[in-house]
Amino acid sequence: MDIRVQGPGPTAPFLSARDLFETEHDLSLPVYVQLQDDPDERTWAAHDDDRHVLNISRQAASSAMARELALHEFSHMARHEQDHPSHTQSLEEVLYLALAGRRVERRKLSHCYQIANHMKDIYADDITLSVGPGEKLLAFLESRLAMAVADRPETPTRAGLERLSPSADPEITVVNAAFALALAERHDLVGDDHRLYDLAHAAAMDAPDVDFEGFKHRFRELGRETDSSTYRQVLVDATRAYVGGEGLAAE
Incomplete structure (x- = not known):
């Protein structure tokens, strides 16, 4: 599972979430993590033909919930790939x-x-x-x-x-x-x-x-x-x- 964090910011929560996710599941497409400056930016996933995009604020990415938020969005990406x-x-x-x-x-x-x-x-x-x-x-x-x-x-x-x-x-x-x-x-x-x-x-x-x-x-x-x-x-x-x-x- 390919994780690519775009821009300066923490990477550990996303890598930790990936390690958990990969114990049971995988994604075919790479995940690009877009760190947003706006602290009110809602964490959400987007899907392109060649990638998934995880949008998250730097504040959320540095919070105690960062790993869980990332894991939740990875799960949405998996459902998308499954055509659920x-x-x-x-x-x-x-x-x-x-x-x-x-x-x-x-x-x-x-x-x-x-x-x-x-x-x-x-x-x-x-x-x-x-x-x-x-x-x-x-x-x-x-x-x-x-x-x-x-x-x-x-x-x-x-x-x-x-x-x-x-x-x-x-x-x-x-x-x-x-x-x-x-x-x-x-x-x-x-x-x-x-x-x-x-x-x-x-x-x-x-x-x-x-x-x-x-x-x-x-x-x-x-x-x-x-x-x-x-x-x-x-x-x-x-x-x-x-x-x-x-x-x-x-x-």
Whole structure:
């Protein structure tokens, strides 16, 4: 597995991630690591005909999560090379199948992309967690969810209940919580008393119209082996479950 770090910056996390990854998997194409100056740059993978590209900020590359972030992106690259349905399915096709004839808020349409990304992450992390420990990933998921439910405003909501997750859209926060717990349960990373359950409960209370348990089940029970038709239907069903509603076409 060929790793090429572009520009000045740490190389050890990427080489360490490669060593872990190669215990079970390999990539046919070389990986070019592009270190970005912007500390807010999201870590993400791109795919060309002759290479994969891992984009990551220098700050993230120097963090305690650097190896785990790289390993996660290597797993996405592996799924891409496998032509796995989660990484080849057109979301535009899914939205057309799921939402034709319905009126949908742009906010919720953007959330549909997040739901699809969660499913891609489930399949990528099936690889990630088969070769590396899950403690740091679990701590990362817990930290991100805690940030979303931490701030409590003084003003009650219309129902007279205090909003528990004002820093993020409460509806997608519930889905994010369902994803975090689903991944943790899928790989036996948590016990029944883990704090992640309390955080997820707080998020779910803030958006009771979103089926937290339903989404957790959808993510956790994604088939280990799937084909394009099955995966497309799973994603269509999840999109309809989240958006709901009826009426005119999405806008």
